[in-house]
Amino acid sequence: MGTTFIIAKREFRSNFDSTLAYVVICLGLILLGFVFFEFGGGFWQQDRASLVQIFAQAPRGLSFLIIPVVTMRLLAEEKRSGTLEMLITLPVKDHEVILGKFLGAWGLVLLLVASTLLYPLLMFWKPWDLGPLDMGPVYSGYLGLVLYSAAAVSIGLLISALAESQTVAFFITFVVLFALHMVGSVADKMPTPWLREAISFISFDTRLVPFAKGMINTRDIVYFASIAVGCLMAAFRALERRKWA
Amino acid sequence: MSTDVMIEANGLTKRYGAFRALDKVSFEVHRGEVVGFLGPNGAGKSTTMRILTCFISATGGTARVHGYDVFDDPLEVRKKIGYLPQRAPLYGEMSVWEYLSFVADMRGLETSTFKKRMKNIVEVCGLATSLGKDIRDLSHGYRQRVGLAQALVHDPPILILDEPTSDLDPNEKAEVIKYIQEIGKERTILLSTHNLSEVEQACARAIIVSKGRIVADGPLEEIRAKSGRVRYVVQVHEKRVFEGGPAKKAPSAEEVQAALEKLPGVTSVVELPTDDRAHSFQLAGAQDGDIRAEIFQLIVSKGWLLLEMRREAQKLEDVFKALTKNDERRDRGRPIVEDDEDEAEAAAEDEDEDEDESDEDESDEDESDEDEDEDESDEDDKKKKG
Numbered sequence: 001m002g003t004t005f006i007i008a009k010r011e012f013r014s015n016f017d018s019t020l021a022y023v024v025i026c027l028g029l030i031l032l033g034f035v036f037f038e039f040g041g042g043f044w045q046q047d048r049a050s051l052v053q054i055f056a057q058a059p060r061g062l063s064f065l066i067i068p069v070v071t072m073r074l075l076a077e078e079k080r081s082g083t084l085e086m087l088i089t090l091p092v093k094d095h096e097v098i099l100g101k102f103l104g105a106w107g108l109v110l111l112l113v114a115s116t117l118l119y120p121l122l123m124f125w126k127p128w129d130l131g132p133l134d135m136g137p138v139y140s141g142y143l144g145l146v147l148y149s150a151a152a153v154s155i156g157l158l159i160s161a162l163a164e165s166q167t168v169a170f171f172i173t174f175v176v177l178f179a180l181h182m183v184g185s186v187a188d189k190m191p192t193p194w195l196r197e198a199i200s201f202i203s204f205d206t207r208l209v210p211f212a213k214g215m216i217n218t219r220d221i222v223y224f225a226s227i228a229v230g231c232l233m234a235a236f237r238a239l240e241r242r243k244w245a
Numbered sequence: 246m247s248t249d250v251m252i253e254a255n256g257l258t259k260r261y262g263a264f265r266a267l268d269k270v271s272f273e274v275h276r277g278e279v280v281g282f283l284g285p286n287g288a289g290k291s292t293t294m295r296i297l298t299c300f301i302s303a304t305g306g307t308a309r310v311h312g313y314d315v316f317d318d319p320l321e322v323r324k325k326i327g328y329l330p331q332r333a334p335l336y337g338e339m340s341v342w343e344y345l346s347f348v349a350d351m352r353g354l355e356t357s358t359f360k361k362r363m364k365n366i367v368e369v370c371g372l373a374t375s376l377g378k379d380i381r382d383l384s385h386g387y388r389q390r391v392g393l394a395q396a397l398v399h400d401p402p403i404l405i406l407d408e409p410t411s412d413l414d415p416n417e418k419a420e421v422i423k424y425i426q427e428i429g430k431e432r433t434i435l436l437s438t439h440n441l442s443e444v445e446q447a448c449a450r451a452i453i454v455s456k457g458r459i460v461a462d463g464p465l466e467e468i469r470a471k472s473g474r475v476r477y478v479v480q481v482h483e484k485r486v487f488e489g490g491p492a493k494k495a496p497s498a499e500e501v502q503a504a505l506e507k508l509p510g511v512t513s514v515v516e517l518p519t520d521d522r523a524h525s526f527q528l529a530g531a532q533d534g535d536i537r538a539e540i541f542q543l544i545v546s547k548g549w550l551l552l553e554m555r556r557e558a559q560k561l562e563d564v565f566k567a568l569t570k571n572d573e574r575r576d577r578g579r580p581i582v583e584d585d586e587d588e589a590e591a592a593a594e595d596e597d598e599d600e601d602e603s604d605e606d607e608s609d610e611d612e613s614d615e616d617e618d619e620d621e622s623d624e625d626d627k628k629k630k631g
Contacts, residue, residue, distance in 0.1 A: 006350045010336075017338035082334030086395075089298040089330070090351045091323040243302040245261070 003092045004100045011104025015070065024069050025112060028061055032116065035061070050134070054116055055141035055212035059148050059204060062109060063177035067149070070108055071156025072170040074101045075239065076163045088239075098236045102157050109149045113142070137214035144211025147224035148204065152177055154231035161238040180204045249276050251403050251433040252297060256306035259292050259457075266292045268457040269306065276402075279429040281444035282437040284454035285569050290437040291331055293454070294407050297435070298328045311403060324352070327396030331407040333388045337381030341372060341391050344380060345398060352399040362400060369427055370394045371420070386417030393424060404434045410443055422446050441562045451561070455569035468564055474512075476557050477528040479505065479540055482550035483521060490548025498524045504543055510534045523552050 015021040035057045037043050043053060078084035087097060124133040156173045163169035184203030190196040200206045207220045252274040259267040267289045274280050284290050295301045297308055299319035308315045311325040336344060345366075349359040367373050370390045375383060380391060389409060396404055409425065410418045418440075425436065425447050438444060444451050444465070451468055453461040461468050481501050486492040498516060501524050505514045510530050517525040530536055537556055544551045 003351055006347065010339075010347055014336065014338055082330060082332060083336055085295070085300055085330045086328075086334050089300050089323055089326070089328045090348065091320045091353075092351060093320065242300070 002096070003090075004096045004103065007087075007092070007097060007100025008103035008107065011074070011101055012107045014104075015108050020069065021108070024066055025115075028066050028112060029115060031061055031065075032058060036119065051120055051138055051141060052212050054119060055137075055144060055208065058113070058116060058145060059152075059208055060181055062112070062149060063152055063181055063204070064174065066112060067109060067152045067156050067177060068170045068173040070105050071153055071160050071173060072163075072166040073160070074105055074157050075161040075235070076166045076169040077160075080165055094239050095236050098157070098161075098232055098239060102154060102232060102235075105157065106150055106153045109153055110146065113145045113149060117142075134214075137212060140214050140216050141212045143216065144208050144220070147211075147221060148208060151224040151227035151231075152204075154228040154235070158231040158235040158238065161235040177204075250274070250309075251276050251278075251311055252435060253309045254293065254297070254306070255308065257293065257296060257303045257308055258305035259289070259296065259301070260304045266457050267296075267303070270454065270457070270459055271306075272452055272459060272462055274433055274435055276433055277431070278450060279425070279434045279436065279448045281448035281451040282435055282454070283439065283441065283444060283451055283565060284437075285439060288454045288569070289457040290454060291407055292457075294328075294330075294405050294435070294437060297322075298326055298405060299323060324399070325401055325403055327399070327401035327404045329389075329392045329396045329404075329406045329409055332412065333392030333409075335380045335388060335391055335395075338379065340377055340379050341383070341394075342376045344391065345395055348395045349398050354399060359398070362398065366394050366397050369397070370424060384417075386413050386420070389413060389417070389421055390424070393421070393428075397428065402432060404428065404432055404436075406434065406436045408438055409436065410438060410440060418443065441560075441565055445561055453565060453568055460568045461564070465561060469558060469561055474563075475530055475534070477530065477537065477540065478517070478525065478553065478555050478557070479528065479544075480519070480523045480525045480551070480553035481544065482552055483523050485550050487545075487548045487550050491546070492548030496524070496547065496549055501549070502526060504547065505540070508536055508539050508543060510536050525553075 032054070036053045039053070039057070075084065078087065088094070120133060120138060122128060123130050155176060156169075159173045159176065160166070160169040163172060180202065181204050183199050184205040187196050187199040187203065187206075190199060207223055210217055210220060250273050252272075254273075255271050257267050257270040258265070270289065270293060282290050282293070292301070296303045297310055297315060299315050299322055302316060310322045313321040313325070315322050336347075339347065345363065346356075346359060349356075354362075367376065370393050372387075372390055372394055375387055375391075380388060383391065393406075393409065396406070406425070410421050413421060422443055425434065428434070429447065436444075436448065448465065450464050451461070452459060453468070482495065483498075484495050486495055502514050502516065505511060505526055505528060508528075511528050513529045515527045517527050519525040528536075528540075535556065537554060540554060541551070
C-alpha cells in the first residue's frame with residue numbers, strides 16, 4: 001500500500017475518533033431530509049418521481065456545513081500542533097501528503113453523498129416502490145455531486161494549507177464556498193452581459209444544474225476537475241513553502 | 246568521504262528574511278557517536294535538525310546523512326533517520342499502538358517485522374501498559390516515550406532527537422536519558438538540549454551553538470578544559486576556632502576573604518550563601534595549578550577550623566554560559582546581517598576577548614544568573630515565534 005493511501009486511511013479514520021464528525025453527519029442528513037420533504041413545497045407537492053431536490057440542495061449542505069468542518073483540520077491543525085513535521089519527516093513526498101489528505105477528506109464526503117442513496121433506494125425500490133424513477137438524471141446527478149465535492153474539498157484543503165489555524169480555515173472556506181454558490185443568483189442583476197457570463201461561469205450552482213437534469217457537459221466536468229487539480233497543486237506549493245520561508 | 250561519517254554538515258546557513266538563524270555551521274558525526282547539540286533557546290539547534298531531516302531547506306551549504314544529500318535524496322535520508330521533533334507532536338486521537346503501526350506502515354515495514362520489533366521497543370521505552378491508550382490521555386513523559394518509540398520503529402542507524410527531555414519532570418528526564426543511553430549503544434545519535442547535566446550523562450561529545458554559530462565542538466573533557474579554570478570551595482567555622490591554635494576568636498568573613506585573596510594564583514574569591522555556622526567561599530584559580538596545600542597551610546597557621554575544602558574542574562555549565570552568554574549580549578544592538586567576511590573576523594577577535602571577560606562576569610553574577618537566563622530564554626522564545 002502506497003504512503004498516499006496510508007495517509008488517506010489515517011485521515012479518513014481520524015474523522016470518526018471525534019464526536020464532531022458524527023454530529024455533522026447526522027445534522028447533515030437530518031437537514032437534507034427536512035429540505036427534501038418540506039422545503040419549497042417539498043417532494044410531495046412536486047408530484048413527480050424526481051430527486052432534483054437532492055441534487056439541488058445537497059451541494060449547499062455540503063458546502064455550508066460539512067466540507068469546511070472536514071477540511072479545516074487537514075493541514076492547519078497539523079501545522080499548529082507540529083504533527084506535520086512528524087509526518088513530513090517520514091519517508092514521504094510532499095505531494096503524497098497533499099494527495100493523501102485530499103483522498104481522506106474526499107472519502108468522507110463521498111461517504112455522505114453515498115448515504116443519500118438511501119432516498120432513491122427506499123422510495124423507489126424497497127420497501128416503498130413509489131413508481132418508476134428516471135435513472136438517467138440520478139446517475140448524472142451523482143456524477144455531478146462527486147465532481148463538485150472533489151472541487152470543494154480541494155478548495156478547503158488549499159485554504160487549510162494557507163491558514164494559520166483551523167478556525168480561520170473554517171471561516172474562509174465557508175465564505176469562499178458560499179460565494180461560489182451564491183454568485184450565480186447575482187448574475188442576472190449584473191449590468192453588462194460579459195460580467196453576467198463571467199459570474200455564471202464560476203458559479204457552482206449553474207454548473208450543477210445540468211447534472212441534476214441529466215445533462216453531462218464536458219465543460220462542467222472540466223470546470224470541477226480543473227478546480228480540484230489547480231487547488232491541489234497550489235496546496236502542494238503552499239506545503240513546500242515551509243522549506244524556504 | 247569516509248563511510249564512517251554518518252552526519253556531515255558543511256557550511257549550513259539558514260536565513261529567515263534578515264534574521265540569520267544559522268551561520269555556516271559545519272560538523273561531522275561519526276558512526277556510534279552520541280553527540281549533544283547544545284545551545285540557548287533560539288541558537289539554531291532545531292533549525293539544524295530540521296535541515297538534516299529535510300523538513301526545511303538550507304539557504305546555503307550542504308549536508309549529507311548516511312552519505313545521502315539532504316537536498317537531492319530527502320527520501321533516502323529520512324529512511325535512515327529516526328526523528329523526534331521538539332515536544333513530540335503526535336496524533337492525539339490515535340492509540341499508541343495505532344500510531345506506531347501507522348508509522349511502521351509509512352516506513353513500509355512488514356506487519357510481522359513490526360510486531361517483532363515492537364517487543365523490543367516496548368521494553369526499551371517502557372510502553373507495555375499504555376499501548377491501548379489514546380495518546381491525548383498520556384502524560385507528557387509517556388508521549389515523549391511514544392515519540393522515541395516511533396523514531397525507533399524502523400531500527401534506524403541514525404537518531405535525531407530534538408530536546409527529548411524538555412518539559413519533563415526530573416524522574417521522567419532521568420528515564421528518557423536512560424533510554425537514550427540504552428539506545429545509543431549501537432546507534433549514532435544527535436541530541437539537542439539545553440540541559441547540560443543530560444549531556445554529561447548521555448554524551449561523550451558536545452557541539453555548542455550560539456546565535457547560529459558553533460562556538461565549541463569536541464569531547465566533553467576538551468570543552469570543559471577550554472576555559473582553563475578550576476574552582477575551590479572552602480568552608481571555615483564561624484563560631485569556633487582550632488583548640489590550642491593561635492587564634493583566640495572566630496574569624497569574620499572579611500578576614501577570611503582577605504586572607505584567601507592573598508594566596509598565589511587566586512583570581513577571585515566570592516562568598517557563598519550558608520547558614521550562620523560557617524563562612525563559605527568560592528575561589529577561582531588556574532586550570533593547571535593546585536593550591537589546596539596552600540589553602541590548608543593558611544588555615545592551619547591562622548588557627549581556623551576548616552569544615553570543607555574541595556577542588557572542582559569547571560563544570561560544563563560554566564563553560565556553556567561563558568561561551569554563549571557574551572555572544573548573546575554582544576548580539577544585542579548590532580545589525581543582524583553583516584558582511585560575511587567582516588563578521589567572521591570580528592567573531593574570531595571577540596572570542597578571545599570574551600574568554601577573559603567572562604572570568605570576572607561569571608563569578609560576580611553567579612546568584613543572579615538563574616533569573617537572567619530565564620529572561621533570556623523567554624525573549625528567545627518570542628523571537629522564535631515571531
